[in-house]
């Protein structure tokens with residue numbers, strides 16, 4: 123992946139984050155600012171980022187920055203969790219067995235998560251590094267199938283991912299979205315970038 127591709131991806135997600143005031147605006151702003159505030163040196167070193175998820179409603183997603191990358195935190199609804207179990211046959215790597223990058227053991231399950239309710243994933247397409255966007259079930263978006271279960275669409279070349287960040291078959295993106303190391307400090311506070319097992 124070229125630096126230019128990464129930079130473009132970052133520009134795109136920063137623009138999306140800045141424009142996304144309606145959903146969890148305050149929740150996005152606080153961790154975003156805090157990652158820049160301590161010091162550029164700490165940021166460059168990839169210091170872990172603490173995130174308050176207490177205000178994240180079911181179905182909503184927030185974005186924080188870790189190591190210069192957008193990390194999405196999605197709180198799935200019970201219906202969304204159930205639907206994940208029905209998609210394996212449509213996915214390229216439903217059980218996250220490919221080894222393009224390290225996958226934490228706690229991400230090797232259907233939801234690719236420690237808790238089924240929360241997905242924590244790096245929002246960068248594994249094809250050429252663009253930033254996918256969310257497409258809701260029943261949105262009528264012409265770039266996804268009519269029976270689209272809800273998930274993410276990368277507008278660059280049409281790769282699609284489910285709500286666990288698993289890539290659908292026959293798409294340009296070769297791998298699922300990456301799950302960063304993370305852990306829960308409490309029921310409402312996540313630490314991105316460290317899991318004590320790394």
Ligand code: FES
Nearest residue numbers: 247249250276279
């Ligand atoms: S960069 Fe996402 S499909 Fe090409």
